[in-house]
Amino acid sequence: MLKGHDALRKKLERVLVELICSFFVASWTGVVKYHGPRPSNRPKQVFVANHTSMIDFIILEQMTAFAVIMQKHPGWVGLLQSTILESVGCIWFNRSEAKDREIVAKKLRDHVQGTDNNPLLIFPEGTCVNNHYTVMFKKGAFELGCTVCPVAIKYNKIFVDAFWNSRKQSFTMHLLQLMTSWAVVCDVWYLEPQTLKPGETPIEFAERVRGIISVRAGLKKVPWDGYLKYSRPSPKHREGKQRSFAEWVLRRLEEK
DSSP: OOTTOHHHHHHHHHHHHHHHHHHHHHHTTEEEEEESOOOOOOSSEEEEEOOSOTHHHHHHHTTSOOEEEEEOOOHHHHHHHHHTGGGGTOEEEOTTOTHHHHHHHHHHHHHHHOSSSOOEEEOTTOSOOOSSEEOOOOGGGGSSSSEEEEEEEEEETTTOOOOOOTTTSOHHHHHHHHHTSSOEEEEEEEOOOBOOOTTOOHHHHHHHHHHHHHHHHTOEEOOOOGGGGTSOOOHHHHHHHHHHHHHHHHHHHHHO
């Protein structure tokens, strides 16, 4: 019906995706306070946020139709990804496929250059964290040569814990838990955009942005890689870490 009216079609798709996400938030009796200016649709910018649950995306999406980088899921979530969310330019990947990294990296670079693409949203921790800490950010979002807009998300556990432990609970059961709780209470802060400083590496840039988000949301920064949740470190790696810790303890004892 809208063939030849691309601008109108894209606008309608954005509105419908935001509306669907609003229905999801209403089903949890979501009480969400947004602080700061609403994200604008500009080229050469990327939004990055701390990650507690897949509902982070829904909470942000009800205000702005982001194109998000997300793990490809099976079942009904995968169906939503390939039908509804595909329309706003979301990018999918599989952790088990090494070649997906190169493909996704190219898609990211192409997306941020587009003038009419939806704002790009990335969760650089790469996994859900319990909303007490922030783990190390992956550097991919910080080497695109564009402005990085931090977003801090903090949940109040007064009624329900919004953390999704995917190793213990399916996302369907997680949603049912939220829907049968009294309310999901959350604050979202859209923070000052950041750019790479002269002489700063992408890794240092990522750590600086992580610090900004952690301070605003009241989260503790920890030097952990979120992917350790999915794979055990090798014995050689563990021995190296244990040796480093033993040396640190000895130095502390010598100082005393």
